Amino acid sequence: MNEAVKLTRELVRIDSVGGNEAAVATPLARRLEAAGFEVREHEYAPGRAGLVARWGSGLPVTLTGHLDTVPLGAQSWTREPHSAEVDGDRLYGRGTSDMKAGLAALVVAAEEHGRGQGRRVALELVLTVGEESGCEGAIDMAARGLVGPSRGLLVAEPTANRALLGHKGALWLKVTAHGRTAHGSMPHLGDNAIYKLARAISAAERFDHGVPKHPRLGAPTTNVGTAHGGINVNSVPDLAQATLDLRTVAGQDHAVLRDRLRKALGGETTLEVLTDLPALWTEQEDPFVQTLLSAGAHAPGDGPAASYFTDASILASACGGVPAVICGPGEPDQAHVTDEYCEIPRIEEAVDIYRAALARL
Incomplete structure (x- = not known):
């Protein structure tokens, strides 16, 4: 089984519904430290920790994903939501698509990039808490100055490996x-x-x-x-x-x-x-977008924007107003649903896309 698929299953077995992100961050921090990354923990609240992991020198590319998942809902699941059951080409469980498969693909691709030969672009992984409740972790990270300038931002939210170019902003108000x-x-x-x-x-x-x-x-x-x-x-x-x-x-x-x-x-x-x-938009002609497309990401097509918001609303600005692309292996229509699943070949494909894109940068 592909390394990223194995890691996805490990992460899905950790219940991080509405919190407990530290339980997900801890094994990822150990892996990244072993791969030569300098890791800093971001403690948002007790039991709720994200991390920032840096590899290499110079202006990095920022890779990001969130560690939390949404509640299971009132409807009964036909699959145990944290068993990471495999059935054919599908991996089932809460967070498979949104977005532990994306996390796993980013981490494995980053590890492989760090082990590569020759000149390689620096990396910064930003793994956040509380995205599902309004990007709380990303906001706090940016306020604390934990996220620095970069060359571009890759968000591994579920897009079925399409390179989406942005999303609407959200302003929620109490009257x-x-x-x-x-x-x-x-x-x-x-x-x-x-x-x-x-x-x-x-x-x-x-x-x-x-x-x-x-x-x-x-x-x-x-x-x-x-x-x-x-x-x-x-x-x-x-x-x-x-x-x-x-x-x-x-x-x-x-x-x-x-x-x-x-x-x-x-x-x-x-x-x-x-x-x-705030809203997010990067033109398709941007070199960062073109690099991802040349690395195998699927073209954005007629629907080039995500229907949901992401941490990029905060992080793109914190990284210096860089171009941002949303591209992850999860199935967009599986986010938050009962019996959530991710297609296993998408996870393997995402690692290939990320690895190839980083090599081109």
Whole structure:
């Protein structure tokens, strides 16, 4: 069995749902240290550790993936989610596609690169915690200065080894309306916070981002995800809140967007930022993209952007505004699903792509 497939199975057997990333980081740190990498641990919280591993000198190429996985969900699995069961060409288990196969392929390709002959590009592996909950680990790593300048960023999220060129940004906001409580039979004595929130929600439905449609990422969007308020049926509510999910395109300034939205919603509510991840886009003509394509990555085709956001929202900037490509062996439609699997030949192919691309750089 291919070394990357073996490593994927080892990682899938470690339960890192919603945390416990240190249990995944520790064996990877040992492997990378044995391969000659200088490894630094990033302790985000107890039991939650990522790592930054550096090999070689000079400006590196940055390789990144996240160590956490999402919960299993309420639906029963037909395969034990942490057994890493192999059935034909498929490897089953939580995190097989999103994204322990990508982690394994990066690590094995990096090890092989370090053992190669001749002049070789320097590498920096950035393995993060808390990506699934809003890129928390990448944000903290960047704030601590643990990620440095590089030549390019490769993200091993699930793309079936297509070279995707970016994704929309995410600006998640909490909208809060305050009022004054009173008895429901005497609403004139109160100040109904739900009415205020309802007016803000209506304004959000009509909100115009004020930017043109991106030629490849499409138009920015706004969605009201949750709304709640009040304590019981016969009281005037003095607090009501909603959450907004704005997906943005390359070139949008989130600070300007927040100001625009605040004016559109009116003065009856306040806004609190929950998640702020800028959009990502690299042109296909960029030499970093072309290197990956020449190394065997599949062309982006008509859908060149990922439907999800990634740590590259934070890390591309932390690396100095470098070109970033998302390319990993996982199946995109298997992320977060019950009975998640990854095609084993994709894992083997990913190692070949990464190894060839690093040799060309």
